[in-house]
Amino acid sequence: MLQELFSPSVQHALDLAGIFVFAISGALLAVRKNFDVFGIAVLAEVTALGGGLFRDLVIGAVPPAAFTDLGYFVMPLVASVFVFFLHPQVERIQGSVNVFDAAGLGLFCVTGTTKAYDYGLGLTASALMGLATAVGGGVLRDVLANEVPSLLRWDRDLYAVPAIVGSTIIVLCIRFDCLNGFTTALAVISGFGLRLAAMRFHWRAPRAWNRRSAATEAEAEKATA
Amino acid sequence: MLQELFSPSVQHALDLAGIFVFAISGALLAVRKNFDVFGIAVLAEVTALGGGLFRDLVIGAVPPAAFTDLGYFVMPLVASVFVFFLHPQVERIQGSVNVFDAAGLGLFCVTGTTKAYDYGLGLTASALMGLATAVGGGVLRDVLANEVPSLLRWDRDLYAVPAIVGSTIIVLCIRFDCLNGFTTALAVISGFGLRLAAMRFHWRAPRAWNRRSAATEAEAEKATA
Amino acid sequence: MLQELFSPSVQHALDLAGIFVFAISGALLAVRKNFDVFGIAVLAEVTALGGGLFRDLVIGAVPPAAFTDLGYFVMPLVASVFVFFLHPQVERIQGSVNVFDAAGLGLFCVTGTTKAYDYGLGLTASALMGLATAVGGGVLRDVLANEVPSLLRWDRDLYAVPAIVGSTIIVLCIRFDCLNGFTTALAVISGFGLRLAAMRFHWRAPRAWNRRSAATEAEAEKATA
Numbered sequence: 001m002l003q004e005l006f007s008p009s010v011q012h013a014l015d016l017a018g019i020f021v022f023a024i025s026g027a028l029l030a031v032r033k034n035f036d037v038f039g040i041a042v043l044a045e046v047t048a049l050g051g052g053l054f055r056d057l058v059i060g061a062v063p064p065a066a067f068t069d070l071g072y073f074v075m076p077l078v079a080s081v082f083v084f085f086l087h088p089q090v091e092r093i094q095g096s097v098n099v100f101d102a103a104g105l106g107l108f109c110v111t112g113t114t115k116a117y118d119y120g121l122g123l124t125a126s127a128l129m130g131l132a133t134a135v136g137g138g139v140l141r142d143v144l145a146n147e148v149p150s151l152l153r154w155d156r157d158l159y160a161v162p163a164i165v166g167s168t169i170i171v172l173c174i175r176f177d178c179l180n181g182f183t184t185a186l187a188v189i190s191g192f193g194l195r196l197a198a199m200r201f202h203w204r205a206p207r208a209w210n211r212r213s214a215a216t217e218a219e220a221e222k223a224t225a
Numbered sequence: 226m227l228q229e230l231f232s233p234s235v236q237h238a239l240d241l242a243g244i245f246v247f248a249i250s251g252a253l254l255a256v257r258k259n260f261d262v263f264g265i266a267v268l269a270e271v272t273a274l275g276g277g278l279f280r281d282l283v284i285g286a287v288p289p290a291a292f293t294d295l296g297y298f299v300m301p302l303v304a305s306v307f308v309f310f311l312h313p314q315v316e317r318i319q320g321s322v323n324v325f326d327a328a329g330l331g332l333f334c335v336t337g338t339t340k341a342y343d344y345g346l347g348l349t350a351s352a353l354m355g356l357a358t359a360v361g362g363g364v365l366r367d368v369l370a371n372e373v374p375s376l377l378r379w380d381r382d383l384y385a386v387p388a389i390v391g392s393t394i395i396v397l398c399i400r401f402d403c404l405n406g407f408t409t410a411l412a413v414i415s416g417f418g419l420r421l422a423a424m425r426f427h428w429r430a431p432r433a434w435n436r437r438s439a440a441t442e443a444e445a446e447k448a449t450a
Numbered sequence: 451m452l453q454e455l456f457s458p459s460v461q462h463a464l465d466l467a468g469i470f471v472f473a474i475s476g477a478l479l480a481v482r483k484n485f486d487v488f489g490i491a492v493l494a495e496v497t498a499l500g501g502g503l504f505r506d507l508v509i510g511a512v513p514p515a516a517f518t519d520l521g522y523f524v525m526p527l528v529a530s531v532f533v534f535f536l537h538p539q540v541e542r543i544q545g546s547v548n549v550f551d552a553a554g555l556g557l558f559c560v561t562g563t564t565k566a567y568d569y570g571l572g573l574t575a576s577a578l579m580g581l582a583t584a585v586g587g588g589v590l591r592d593v594l595a596n597e598v599p600s601l602l603r604w605d606r607d608l609y610a611v612p613a614i615v616g617s618t619i620i621v622l623c624i625r626f627d628c629l630n631g632f633t634t635a636l637a638v639i640s641g642f643g644l645r646l647a648a649m650r651f652h653w654r655a656p657r658a659w660n661r662r663s664a665a666t667e668a669e670a671e672k673a674t675a
Contacts, residue, residue: 030602036655038610039602053508058278060287062510067575085659125292139369144589146598148371152255152264160263205261209310283503285512350517364594373596377480377489385488430486434535 011111016075018107021100023048023079024090026141031087033145040084043141044076051136055112055129059119098199105159106191109134109166110184123171130167134191135160154207158198161205166191236336241300243332246325248273248304249315251366256312258370265309268366269301276361280337280354284344323424330384331416334359334391335409348396355392359416360385379432383423386430391416461561466525468557471550473498473529474540476591481537483595490534493591494526501586505562505579509569548649552612556641559584559613560634563620573621580617584641585610604657608648611655616641 026047030040049066056064066072083090112133117126135151138159142149150156169187173179197203251272255265274291281289291297308315337358341351360376363384367374375381394412398404422428476497480490499516506514516522533540562583566576585601588609592599600606619637623629647653 031658033598033602034604034657035602036604036657038655039604040658042602042610057282057507058288058292063508063569063571063575067508067571067578070572070574073574073578083658087658119288121288121292122295124295124298125288128292128298143368143371143593144599144602146371146593146596148258149369152258152260152267152369154259154261154264160267205263207259207261208256208265208308208312282507283513283517344513346513346517347520349520349523350513353517353523368593368596371596373483374594377483377485377492377594379484379486379489385492430488432484432486433481433490433533433537 012071014107015111016071017100018104018111019048019072019075020079021104022108022137023076024083025101025138026076027080027083028087028090029141029145031083037080037084041077041080043144044080044083045073046144047137047141048076048079049073049137050140051108051112051133051138054136055116055133058129058132059116059121061115061119099196102162102192102195102199105134105163105195106166106188106193109163109191110170110187113167113170114184117171117174123175126174127164127167127171130170131160131163134163134166154204156204158203158205159195162191162194162198165194237296239332240336241296242325243329244273244297244300245304246329247333247362248301249308250326250363251301252305252308253312253315254366254370256308262305262309266302266305268369269305269308270298271369272362272366273301273304274298274362275365276333276337276358276363279361280341280358283354283357284341284346286340286344324421327387327417327420327424330359330388330420331391331413331418334388334416335395335412338392338395339404339409342396342399348400351399352389352392352396355395356385356388359388359391379429381429383428383430384420387416387419387423390419462521464557465561466521467550468554468561469498469522469525470529471554472558472587473526474533475551475588476526477530477533478537478540479591479595481533487530487534491527491530493594494530494533495523496594497587497591498526498529499523499587500590501558501562501583501588504586505566505583508579508582509566509571511565511569549646552642552645552649555584555609555613555645556616556638556643559616559641560620560637563617564629564634567621567624573625576624577614577617577621580620581610581613584613584616604654606654608653608655609645612641612644612648615644 023044026043026045027040029047030043033039035043049072052072053064053066056062056066109130111130113126113130115133116129117123121129139149139151142151151159166187169183169190170179173183173187248269252265252269254272255268258264260268274297277297278289278291281287281291334355336355338351338355340358341354342348346354364374364376367376376384391412394408394415395404398408398412473494477490477494479497480493483489485493499522502522503514503516506512506516559580561580563576563580565583566579567573571579589599589601592601601609616637619633619640620629623633623637
């Protein structure tokens with residue numbers, strides 16, 4: 001029912017766009033980690049499809065969309081080929097990749113939330129699944145690359161908050177019965193815009209109280225370097 | 226049927242208590258790894274709910290309890306806030322946290338086993354799911370924090386054995402038709418008590434035969450430091 | 451229907467053989483990482499059963515075979531005991547272990563593909579699940595051991611390609627309606643033989659274009675050492 005809010009072909013195109021930009025981020029990390037061409041493709045697939053796969057397993061939508069829609073599988077391969085040959089150029093336009101990634105974040109948190117609600121989850125759980133859909137692929141990417149997920153690190157710009165805001169707008173709209181094309185677009189744009197702002201102004205989340213001694217800062221800086 | 230052995234509200238209260246103490250252990254590791262406030266919350270949620278989530282996916286109980294019961298989701302957030310402000314105090318009482326963690330271990334191996342059996346798994350498989358429920362969250366916590374799971378390390382006190390004992394008592398009671406409130410409590414207390422004893426007396430499992438040269442010890446000590 | 455192609459008892463024996471050799475590879479890594487006896491058993495179980503578990507969760511075959519067939523669970527324990535006492539000898543015969551691992555790879559990609567198709571996945575998705583079944587356990591093994599999955603590393607011999615070839619032969623046979631005992635054996639042997647050849651002649655996949663400077667090579671060599 002909710003899904004009717006989007007024209008199916010529009011939703012599908014947006015999904016594919018989100019998958020493509022997430023796949024680019026996975027493939028770029030693989031190049032940086034010096035993986036071979038299969039490592040690049042695997043990391044691109046995992047980053048692009050991991051969040052949605054986790055969501056579908058949890059809500060019981062098996063087989064997951066990632067395995068029933070050929071386009072979902074092909075898109076990360078296209079991204080991999082693209083990065084394989086053009087990674088110096090792609091890295092130079094990292095800024096624009098981040099913009100696309102932010103767009104993917106805004107979109108995935110919204111589609112994740114509505115799909116979870118369609119499958120009967122409660123409002124809070126749906127918002128949570130929206131968040132997991134949006135950030136799950138990136139966490140899997142970092143785990144496979146043997147790095148601390150950037151979602152968890154204090155020295156990265158806010159990533160979870162924009163997704164939470166997008167998801168929350170959707171569940172509030174469902175709750176107050178005002179979910180429509182306009183409010184959906186508003187949610188996507190809120191997530192997207194907040195992530196852009198977080199990157200632009202380097203918004204960061206606080207670490208635990210009393211945990212900001214100079215020693216810790218220096219340590220963290222070293223770890224980042 | 227088996228679940229009737231517990232009063233639902235008692236079981237729920239025990240579940241929430243187990244979730245809370247596991248969440249504390251996740252949040253404390255996040256503080257030690259210098260994660261930001263979202264990293265703390267994510268690691269608390271994953272540690273507390275990961276084992277049960279894995280169990281529910283495997284036995285086909287979707288959507289998992291973690292997403293249908295709001296309390297399961299809120300409890301780790303409470304633990305995160307608690308650790309965020311009070312982590313120096315909480316670390317000082319690490320001993321008592323370990324006691325609660327041991328209680329969670331004893332409880333989760335028992336509830337995991339009975340839930341798996343309720344969903345039609347065999348006796349051995351149920352005991353296995355009990356073990357996975359009890360230790361799964363901790364393994365996910367360590368993987369996300371980019372550390373070798375302490376479950377696997379030889380230089381940590383026994384963790385799996387107490388859970389195996391608790392699970393085994395339950396399946397033996399099911400097999401010999403004597404599962405009741407008393408034997409269930411016995412299983413919880415066995416797991417709990419064995420873990421306490423393992424910590425108190427530093428019981429450790431052996432490493433592979435012929436693998437205890439001085440060089441290896443020194444290496445391991447360095448890795449631990 | 452497809453499964454009838456194999457005599458069930460033959461298929462089961464082959465499955466157990468594949469599980470055993472994968473478990474050996476997991477247990478050996480655990481010994482090398484200095485894990486205790488439970489770490490060895492856990493890593494053996496995860497390596498042997500992880501790929502099939504992932505496949506069964508994705509295609510909705512719950513509870514997964516790993517939890518309904520006692521032999522699947524016992525086999526890795528046997529492998530663990532074996533490695534626990536005999537690891538110096540087993541390491542000395544690493545070559546023959548690799549041969550068995552290659553056999554497991556060839557077999558798992560074929561059984562994974564046919565099982566996924568039996569559960570209604572499309573041809574491409576089935577081939578993909580065959581690949582995931584064959585390589586999934588090894589990826590989980592490396593993640594738990596806190597290493598970069600060897601599947602992704604450029605300095606390892608081809609691993610994914612033999613599995614892809616085996617899976618592809620199966621789906622082509624399904625597509626052109628010529629799947630039978632002979633073509634199935636051909637697929638297994640192709641995967642097996644290609645992996646052997648990749649190890650023998652050190653076939654490796656290329657890294658990203660323009661990513662082969664002397665500095666990078668030196669770095670990578672250091673990382674490998």
